[in-house]
Amino acid sequence: MTLFSDPVFLVVLIGVVMVTVASSAVGCLLYVQRNALLGETMAHGCLPGIYAAFLLGGTRNLGWLALGATLSGLVSSLLVDAIVARTRIHHDAAMAIVLSWMFGTGVVLLSFIQQANLSNQNGLEDLFFGNAAAMSWNDVMIITGVSAVVGVLMGINFRRIKIYLFDAEYARMQGVKITWVRALLSSLVAMSVAIGIQTAGAILMASLLVAPAATARQWTSRLLPMVCVALAVGVLGGTIGTVLSCASPNMPTGPWVVISMTLLFALSIAAQRVSGRLKSSQKR
């Protein structure tokens, strides 16, 4: 395999895998909450933050842009909550409202940046579909760092989050601070989406959260094993997608990662059907 000895490819691969690690783990939390599309909303919601960060800082440093993305992702999740709490609009409509408004605002900011003709603005449009090939070693370090923070925060608070997800009332009785856990959940999603934007793109980020969780859910109904299976699926899907997209020239990475994740989901369903049939025939 010549591809795996290519240092440029290795950098991209490590970056993509680190992104999928964070998003598959966090995706499980959203999945069991039946809130999988919040990831989609926050991914679109990141765009204005990224462009605002670029305008304010004038730099394309991923860490700075990811900070803007995380903040504006958090703002979009707060906006969804505020709309649901204060008006009679349902949760799904609230997500659609925030998603489209944030996306429109992002496009306005992007067109402003483009007509202002600032320096080093190249590559900002890549954020819609993702272009992992442009990833540098520095970016990978930042992605790994944020991913580690996500992992540590999730590990420390795993029990609290789990109780909250399955029974918020019981969690309250156990002395878990609900507001704090909710804020933590939103921040985890925002961080994992923010580092993923460059890889998968804002439009396809939702898949990186949903697909591994949905695949893992087919095999187990317990949260911790589900997270582990999702991690495996995410890493495998990310690797296959990166290899496929690097094998053909001028291909955005995001779509290939998404397609491989969906294929893994389909394969897992097929495998389960087959094993289910084998088991039932053995019983007979």
Add this chain to the structure above:
Amino acid sequence: MIAIYIIAVASLVAINGAILGSFMMLRRMSMMCDAIVHAVLPGLVIAYLFTASRGSFTMVMGAIASGVLATLLIEWVHAKFRVSADAAIGLTFTTLFSLGIILIAKFAGRVDLDQDCVLFGELAYVPLDLWITASGMNMGPRSLWSVSALTVTVVTFVGMGSRQLVSSTFDPDFARHQGVLVRLWHYLLMFMVSLFTIASFHAVGAVMVMGFFILPSATAYLLVRSVRALILLACLVGVLSVLLGFLFAQFNNVSIAGSIIFVNGIVFALAAWVYQARRPARIFENT
């Protein structure tokens, strides 16, 4: 004249979106709109590869087919496997959209659809794409004709089917009892949403079509309580946002479609504020 063309096209898109979006919102299917607007892409590209022309009948049919297919897929994945409805939406549309993007990248030389056009639309270029008949007569911008035709279709659809649509939205069981084919109207609505997406796609871009769906109808939903008033007010909000958004875009020299959505979001925030102010103080403050 250029400004009038742009505003006319955008207003018609907003009116169509407001009418269809109102029903989608009442049915709690707003995120399904999101899925459909993304999912028309592969059908569009595949049909384009076969016919090699834009705006052809095949292309429209391809896009509608993949929009309706997406709905069927979502329902199938949700019903057949252990996947919740929201996750089924997230899985299906991202896969279909990826397929479309890969096809565009693969056949970049042969497909005259670039990624920018998919995202941002070409509202500013609407007046440039003129329809000149064989005899050389200038019939005005092509998009104006396609969205006008769409408006006629949408208004006829909602006008003819208002009873069925409203009853199947609010009480499907009652509607079924009354002899309304609830499933049929469901798929007809999905068909119209796909048609709307494909007809408005060149003007405002695939993702921003979403804003034209949800923002006017959600704004109106906060202020009125009947379906008729909801649709009328939503159209009004849509057109008002188009006018203000166009001015905003001209003033700051930024994307027109993006500005319309940005302004519409502010109008929504104002409506939410009015809703708050009008609502009587809650006696039973629940935690």
